[in-house]
Amino acid sequence: MEKLSLFLGCIVPNRYPGIEKATKLCLQKLDIDVSDLPGASCCPAPGVFKSFDKATWLALASRNIVLSEKLERDLLTVCNGCYGSLADANIELKKDPELRECTNRCLKEIGMEFKGTAEVRHIIEFLYKEFGREKLKEYTTIQLDLKVALHYGCHLIKPSRDRNLGETEAPVFFDELIEATGAKSVDYTDKMMCCGAGGGVRSGHAAESLEMLEHKLACIRQAGVDCIVNACPFCHLQFDRGQLAVNEKFGKDYSIPVLHYSQLLGLALGFSPYELGIEQNAVQNIEFLAKIYEISAGLR
Amino acid sequence: MSEELPKVLKAAGLDVLSCMQCGTCTGSCPSGRHTGLNTRRILRDARKNRVAVLSDDALWLCTTCYTCQERCPRDIPITDALLELRRLAVKKGFMLPEHRKISEMVMECGHAVPLDEETKQKREELGLDPIPETVQKYPEALQELRNLLKACKFDKLTAEK
Numbered sequence A: 001m002e003k004l005s006l007f008l009g010c011i012v013p014n015r016y017p018g019i020e021k022a023t024k025l026c027l028q029k030l031d032i033d034v035s036d037l038p039g040a041s042c043c044p045a046p047g048v049f050k051s052f053d054k055a056t057w058l059a060l061a062s063r064n065i066v067l068s069e070k071l072e073r074d075l076l077t078v079c080n081g082c083y084g085s086l087a088d089a090n091i092e093l094k095k096d097p098e099l100r101e102c103t104n105r106c107l108k109e110i111g112m113e114f115k116g117t118a119e120v121r122h123i124i125e126f127l128y129k130e131f132g133r134e135k136l137k138e139y140t141t142i143q144l145d146l147k148v149a150l151h152y153g154c155h156l157i158k159p160s161r162d163r164n165l166g167e168t169e170a171p172v173f174f175d176e177l178i179e180a181t182g183a184k185s186v187d188y189t190d191k192m193m194c195c196g197a198g199g200g201v202r203s204g205h206a207a208e209s210l211e212m213l214e215h216k217l218a219c220i221r222q223a224g225v226d227c228i229v230n231a232c233p234f235c236h237l238q239f240d241r242g243q244l245a246v247n248e249k250f251g252k253d254y255s256i257p258v259l260h261y262s263q264l265l266g267l268a269l270g271f272s273p274y275e276l277g278i279e280q281n282a283v284q285n286i287e288f289l290a291k292i293y294e295i296s297a298g299l300r
Numbered sequence B: 001m002s003e004e005l006p007k008v009l010k011a012a013g014l015d016v017l018s019c020m021q022c023g024t025c026t027g028s029c030p031s032g033r034h035t036g037l038n039t040r041r042i043l044r045d046a047r048k049n050r051v052a053v054l055s056d057d058a059l060w061l062c063t064t065c066y067t068c069q070e071r072c073p074r075d076i077p078i079t080d081a082l083l084e085l086r087r088l089a090v091k092k093g094f095m096l097p098e099h100r101k102i103s104e105m106v107m108e109c110g111h112a113v114p115l116d117e118e119t120k121q122k123r124e125e126l127g128l129d130p131i132p133e134t135v136q137k138y139p140e141a142l143q144e145l146r147n148l149l150k151a152c153k154f155d156k157l158t159a160e161k
């Protein structure tokens, strides 16, 4: 399917609408046929739902997928968590007739049926496969002179048996998409390490979650970058709001700006930091904002 | 637990019996570096049918990052097995209050993270509709979602016991 529906999930529309706006602007600029997905719910959050009950996880995920099947569109997510939940459910339901029958029995109660006609895509995987670095570069109007600490996040690439995005220890495909914007993806210690939010840890064990985050932030600070770039609003929330919590808890003074890839790409496509909602982050780093305003005005 | 843990895991397609206790999982674990999670030990307890593992809080310290699963020399689907152990734990009534709250939130408004006034304002600043195009905007979609959760008996599972 060439056509997509935009699956928002929870954190994007309800906490970081800048990512929603940036994504819509980018997709439009790239001439991608994407629609809303009215009535979609939580993916559902794998840390809780997949940890609680498989049947419920599959039922809620499949309802979201069926909404897109009805539109004859593939689902596009901008979140590793939603991607993990929806893509994994889609794979399991497509390959296991028993599970599918069981899920369809629940869906029947609301007059729905999972047919298995839609794919679940992640914006990074989509841009990498359908565009690639060179083609994406052709669309950019501004070269971003920025040094970036890229955080892949876990569920974009793992479990690798279901992702088809190559090996997971030192992948490069996402770094290539960073380079398409002119920015430089800087290597740093424990780059592939988890942000510490997933699996219900951020909600269930906040202190431990922040300890993991602090380790990541320390490694990133050492690399001397302008900002962190992610492709997952849950990692984004952990890095952004979590950063303030780390400062308070451990007496630190981190002030590392955090951008979703849609926002970084948006800058390179010529949109302003304001339109992309970059100023709405919890971390307020004035120097960085000044820098990207200068870049976007063509002053550097 | 009437059945043995290794058998339950195996029935779910998750064989942990080939574990050789090499410790690669524990050594790779981003959580274990900072917390009491010892993945190798959990696998050993499950293999030895030590049912106490189900009430071990450490099960809930796994971020599901899948690093251990990717690196296991015996190709054991470790993260998937941990999730299965969590589901068995939940069946026995083990559930963190924070997680119960999130599940209640989804039953109430269709989202794990509900819309708030601050975000509505941010949406407007960006020229977006203050209410997103999700289940929050459509009462009939929300009712449908609630009916689906009922059909799954999820309300019973998460009810305070």
Ligand code: SF4
Pocket: B018, B019, B020, B021, B022, B023, B024, B025, B026, B039, B040, B043, B071, B072, B073, B074, B075, B076, B078
């Ligand atoms: S890495 Fe695999 S084989 Fe080694 S201890 Fe962990 S589960 Fe067992």
Ligand code: SF4
Pocket: B025, B028, B029, B030, B031, B032, B039, B061, B062, B063, B064, B065, B066, B067, B068, B069, B078, B079
């Ligand atoms: S999946 Fe869980 S147990 Fe395995 S390495 Fe990641 S946090 Fe540790």
